[in-house]
Amino acid sequence: MVVAISIMGIMGIVVGIGLAVASKVFYVYVDPKILAVDDALPGANCGGCGYPGCGSNAEAIVAGKSEPNSCVAAGADVAEAIAAIMGMSVEAKEPDIARPGCTYGVEDADIKYIYDGLSDCRAAALLSGGMKVCSIGCLGLGSCVKVCQFGALRMGPEGLPVVNEERCTGCGACERVCPKHIINLSSITRRIMREYTDEDCTTPCQRACPAGIDICEYIHQIALGDYHRSVQVIKERNPFPAVIGRICPRPCEDDCRRQLTDEPVAINFLKRFVADYERMKGERILPYKAPDTGRRVAVIGGGVEGLSTAFFTARLGHETTVYEATDKLGGLLRSAIAVNRLSMDILDWDIEGVLEMGVRAETGKALGSDFSVDSLLEADVEAVFLATGGWDSRLARGSGATVESPVPGMWLMIDLLRFGDDAASGIHLGSHVVIAGGGISVIEAAEKSRQLGVGKTTVMFREKEDAALLATEQIETLKKDGVEVLFNAGITRLFGEQNRLTHLEYTDDQGLQKEVMPADSLIIAAGRFPQLVFTRIQPEPESEETESGSEDTEIKSEQTGTAPNTVLQWEAFEPYKDPTQYDQVGLLAQGDVLSDFSGAIRAIGAGRRAAAAIHQSMYGLPLTLPDNVLTPVSVIQNVDTVQEVRTDPRRIMPLCNEPDCAELETGFIETIAKEEACRCLQCGLICYQHTDTAVSAPEPETEEAVVASSPAD
Numbered sequence: 001m002v003v004a005i006s007i008m009g010i011m012g013i014v015v016g017i018g019l020a021v022a023s024k025v026f027y028v029y030v031d032p033k034i035l036a037v038d039d040a041l042p043g044a045n046c047g048g049c050g051y052p053g054c055g056s057n058a059e060a061i062v063a064g065k066s067e068p069n070s071c072v073a074a075g076a077d078v079a080e081a082i083a084a085i086m087g088m089s090v091e092a093k094e095p096d097i098a099r100p101g102c103t104y105g106v107e108d109a110d111i112k113y114i115y116d117g118l119s120d121c122r123a124a125a126l127l128s129g130g131m132k133v134c135s136i137g138c139l140g141l142g143s144c145v146k147v148c149q150f151g152a153l154r155m156g157p158e159g160l161p162v163v164n165e166e167r168c169t170g171c172g173a174c175e176r177v178c179p180k181h182i183i184n185l186s187s188i189t190r191r192i193m194r195e196y197t198d199e200d201c202t203t204p205c206q207r208a209c210p211a212g213i214d215i216c217e218y219i220h221q222i223a224l225g226d227y228h229r230s231v232q233v234i235k236e237r238n239p240f241p242a243v244i245g246r247i248c249p250r251p252c253e254d255d256c257r258r259q260l261t262d263e264p265v266a267i268n269f270l271k272r273f274v275a276d277y278e279r280m281k282g283e284r285i286l287p288y289k290a291p292d293t294g295r296r297v298a299v300i301g302g303g304v305e306g307l308s309t310a311f312f313t314a315r316l317g318h319e320t321t322v323y324e325a326t327d328k329l330g331g332l333l334r335s336a337i338a339v340n341r342l343s344m345d346i347l348d349w350d351i352e353g354v355l356e357m358g359v360r361a362e363t364g365k366a367l368g369s370d371f372s373v374d375s376l377l378e379a380d381v382e383a384v385f386l387a388t389g390g391w392d393s394r395l396a397r398g399s400g401a402t403v404e405s406p407v408p409g410m411w412l413m414i415d416l417l418r419f420g421d422d423a424a425s426g427i428h429l430g431s432h433v434v435i436a437g438g439g440i441s442v443i444e445a446a447e448k449s450r451q452l453g454v455g456k457t458t459v460m461f462r463e464k465e466d467a468a469l470l471a472t473e474q475i476e477t478l479k480k481d482g483v484e485v486l487f488n489a490g491i492t493r494l495f496g497e498q499n500r501l502t503h504l505e506y507t508d509d510q511g512l513q514k515e516v517m518p519a520d521s522l523i524i525a526a527g528r529f530p531q532l533v534f535t536r537i538q539p540e541p542e543s544e545e546t547e548s549g550s551e552d553t554e555i556k557s558e559q560t561g562t563a564p565n566t567v568l569q570w571e572a573f574e575p576y577k578d579p580t581q582y583d584q585v586g587l588l589a590q591g592d593v594l595s596d597f598s599g600a601i602r603a604i605g606a607g608r609r610a611a612a613a614i615h616q617s618m619y620g621l622p623l624t625l626p627d628n629v630l631t632p633v634s635v636i637q638n639v640d641t642v643q644e645v646r647t648d649p650r651r652i653m654p655l656c657n658e659p660d661c662a663e664l665e666t667g668f669i670e671t672i673a674k675e676e677a678c679r680c681l682q683c684g685l686i687c688y689q690h691t692d693t694a695v696s697a698p699e700p701e702t703e704e705a706v707v708a709s710s711p712a713d
Contacts, residue, residue, distance in 0.1 A: 033062045033085060040081045042074050049171065061086065094290045094317075096170025098144075098153065098163045099186035101201045103216075104687040105158030106133050106140030125179035135637065136685050137201065138182055144174035188290045191236060192312050193612045195579055196630040203683040204638070205252040205267060207630060210605040211237045215252055215267055216682055222270055223677040230274045231285040238604055239311040239357070240304065240350040242279055243333065245272025246342050246663075249599050257683050260642045263650035265680050266668075273673040279349050284356050290317035297614055298323060298376045300367050300406065301387035303331020304600045305531070307351065308607025309385055309614075310359040316615050320359050325366040331389060333600065340664050367406040373534050374408070374499045374568050383614045384534040386572075387607075403427060406529055407494070407572070409501025413438055413445050413525045420448040430520025431455040434504060436491055437462065437588050438525030439469035445523055446483050457482070458517070460489040462509060462588065490586020494522070494532070494572040507585050530574055530587045531610060535617055537569040575613035576623045578605070579631050637686040644690055651676040 038058035049070045051057040060066035061082060068086060069079035118124045121143040133139050140159040152167035153174055161174070161183065174183045181199045184190075196202050196212060205215045214233055221230035234241045248268050256264035278285050295318045299310045302324030313320045328334060329351050333342065355361060365371060367388065376384050388406050403415045403425045411427060413435070419425035433454045435445050442459050449457050459478060461468045465487045468475065478485055486506070492514065493505035504519045524530070577584055581591030597603040616623055630636075654666045668676065681688035 031062060034058050036085045037061050037082050040078055040085065041071055042078065094187045094189060095168075096172070096185040096187045096190070097165050097168050098161075098170070098172075098174050098183055100138070100161045100163065100183050102137035102160060102180075102182040103201055103682070103684045104134075104137055104689075105156075105160050106138060107159045122177065122179045134687075136180075137687070138180060143177050144183055147173045147177045149173065188288050189316055189615070192316060192608060193615065195625055197626055197628045198630055198634045198636050199628060200630070201685045202630065203685075204255040204257050205265075205683075208255040209237075209252045210599070210602040211608070212605065213237045213252075216680065218274070219265065219267070219270055219677045219680045220682060222274060222673060223680070225674070227274045227277045228285055231278050232287050234271060234274070235285070235287040235353075237608065238601070239308055239354050240600065240604060241271055241275035242346050243342060243350050244601055244604070245269070245275045246346065246665075247337060247599075248601050257639065257642060257681055257688060258645075258679060260640070261645045262647050266650055266653070266676050269651075269653050269668055270673060270677055273668045273670075276667055279346075284353055286353070286357060287315065289315040289357065292319070293317040295319065295618055296381045297321075298381045298384045299387060300373075300384065301331070301389060302326075302329035302361065302363070303387065303389050304333060304603040305389075305597070305607045305610070306331070306385075306387035307354050307359075308604045309387060309610040310607075311354045311357055312608045312611035313385075313614055314358045316611060318615070318618075322359060322361045323365045323367065323371065324361065324363045327363050329361055329363065340661065343662055368404065372408070372499050373406075374496075374570065377534065377536050377570055378568055382535065382618050385610055385614055386529060386532045386534070387610070388529055407501075407522075407532065408496050408499050409520060410494075410522045410524060410529060412527070412529070413441060413523050414527065416445055416448050416523055417441065420452060427452065428521075429454050432519055433457050433521040433523060434491075434517075434519045435459045435523040436525060440474070441525065442470065443474060443478065445525075446478060446481065449523075450481075454521075456484070458484040458486065458519075460486045460491065460506060462488070462490055462586065464488060490584075490589060491522070492573065492586045495537070496570050496572075497567050509585055512585070524588070526588055526592075528593065530592070531606070532572040532574055533610070533614055533617055534570050534572045537571055539569070573617075573623075575606075575610040576625060578609065579625060579629045582625050582629060582631065639686055639688070642681065642688060645681065648679050650679070 034055075035058075038055050041054040041058060043054050049057045049060075049066060051060055051066070054071070057066055057070060061068060061070065068082040071078060118127060119141055121139045121141045124139050124141055138160050140155070142155045142161070144161050145153045145155055149171070150167050150169055152164045152169070153161050154164075156162040170185055170187070172185055175185055182201065196207070203216045206212060209215060214236065218230045218233040221227070221233060231241065238244055245268055248271075250268045252267050253264040256267065258265050293316075297310075297313050297318045297320045299306045299313070299320060299322045302322050306322055306324075307329060310320045310322045322329070330347050333347055334344065367373070373384050373386075386406060388404075403411070403419050405411050405426075409430070411429075415425070416427060420427055429449055429452050431454065433449045433456075435442055435449075435457065437460070438445065446457050446459065463469070465475070468487065470478075475485055488509040489506045490509050491504055492507045494501060495503040495505070495516075501519055501522060503516050504522060505514055505516050507514050574587060576582075577589070578591060581589065584590050584592075593606070597606070613623055615621075628634075651668065651672050653668065656662075656664060656666050
């Protein structure tokens with residue numbers, strides 16, 4: 001007995017030692033944060049967050065790949081608890097909703113193949129190496145419906161997925177399973193931030209519109225008689241429908257596919273019709289906006305671009321204030337267009353709609369005299385956007401003889417050349433001036449700079465040396481006078497302290513290397529100040545070392561040595577470029593606005609991009625475009641002929657024949673508007689709907705004929 005007990009004791013000791021050794025050898029460290037987050041999650045393991053279980057989501061949250069409020073089965077208290085664990089705060093989040101991007105159903109598509117018994121879209125997309133129903137749109141097998149765990153999707157009568165927004169949690173399972181990328185998560189923020197790609201089911205008119213309005217949809221709503229919804233669709237991308245409905249140059253109509261049969265649809269007149277419907281009813285129709293974020297944004301300039309930026313920034317949930325130097329908002333629209341084309345009542349109506357979105361306006365407040373960029377940033381404004389317009393805007397408000405420098409240390413070359421000799425002009429260049437762009441005027445500007453006591457002058461040309469606007473002898477003369485001349489240089493960022501410029505960053509347009517140089521002043525050869533977003537530079541904790549060779553290190557090492565926590569430091573950068581010029585780098589690049597916009601609709605598009613850039617900068621998101629962003633040179637499928645479409649002439653806008661007409665055109669009446677809306681072919685990327693015809697469409701003989709003449713989306 002004693003021996004047996006001893007043996008058992010020895011065995012127990014051996015086993016214990018073995019387990020202890022094994023625990024050390026096979027020990028797996030688990031981050032206590034992950035454990036804490038996992039404990040806070042409800043343990044539903046529903047997959048609605050996009051991960052296979054709560055444990056995986058906890059790891060993703062700690063790794064920064066998922067948000068603290070990503071759990072669809074938990075409430076706000078769980079999100080706040082997780083945020084506290086992560087040392088973060090939670091803002092109100094708008095719901096993400098799945099949104100199908102195909103408009104033409106499988107049953108109506110003309111290209112069909114047998115699936116050989118397959119019932120999954122992903123398998124069908126791979127079968128025989130290609131698409132089976134159409135080369136762009138939905139395959140219609142309902143794989144998205146099968147993976148939805150919340151019963152929020154069903155296949156509709158047209159063979160397209162239909163979303164129940166009340167049930168949809170925005171988990172993204174349907175988006176991940178769709179092989180054709182026609183389902184995407186949608187929200188107010190996503191729609192404002194989104195640039196179209198070559199995978200989107202866009203229409204020719206939509207692609208031509210500088211604001212990217214969903215033209216096909218708002219015309220469809222007019223045909224249905226739902227004018228309220230039509231206005232909402234327009235205001236998703238255009239806060240000035242009544243104004244644009246009167247003055248737009250209508251590039252959309254140039255690409256209207258209807259003209260392949262007879263005449264383009266009167267797209268802009270239809271926009272005016274529903275905008276006037278809203279105005280005549282006197283009931284404001286506003287698009288949806290995101291929950292309040294508690295973040296403050298300032299927009300300087302109350303023209304179309306500034307007001308559009310404010311409108312979209314407010315819709316993104318930010319508290320936005322517009323500062324305008326004159327006593328009225330509207331910019332050049334108040335002076336550059338005849339009143340019988342655009343009355344001030346119409347302009348004021350649309351501006352009031354911007355303000356009703358939650359935008360505040362302070363008129364009679366001039367940048368430089370009543371406030372400054374740094375004073376706004378010091379007043380807890382998180383971002384400041386500059387949209388002061390060009391030289392023509394100054395002339396319109398009677399300030400052509402006044403030197404303005406809304407950006408610290410930045411001056412227009414025209415002011416330097418005209419008023420540089422006048423001590424009362426207020427032009428102070430400091431010891432190092434950079435001149436950006438210009439032709440032969442650069443020589444005179446450099447001489448003016450020397451006369452004003454500048455010690456060093458640098459001239460930057462975006463062009464190569466052999467393409468510059470100066471002769472070789474003139475360039476050599478500049479160099480002999482001590483002027484540094486740089487080519488292929490685009491200015492990409494400005495840095496400053498308080499109300500002065502200290503450095504600028506420029507990028508080599510060929511090698512794309514970035515350099516930072518000291519600068520007290522920047523002379524702009526263009527006729528307007530560039531559009532810029534200003535944000536505070538957050539000082540790093542003193543205990544943390546900045547990475548060797550970083551731009552921040554370069555800047556701080558050359559600054560005055562003042563403690564970073566006592567002096568406001570800022571940076572300024574331009575919003576991302578129009579996708580038509582996405583490959584351009586820096587200020588004053590090809591496609592950048594040098595005077596004011598050629599059309600108000602282009603200023604609206606620029607305002608939306610500015611709002612998106614402001615939002616991205618505040619949340620630390622990169623200001624980049626997707627690789628397949630849609631541009632005029634994108635290679636996409638299209639049609640060059642339409643058949644079996646009944647000829648139906650375009651409705652003409654009636655003109656006012658009275659001698660005292662307030663407006664030249666009287667607008668469509670309801671019956672005419674509906675008739676014109678019904679002319680729309682309801683296009684997709686390469687599809688369109690057949691109109692009623694007495695003759696049946698002949699069966700196409702080849703696939704090529706189908707693509708050229710029949711719906712294929």
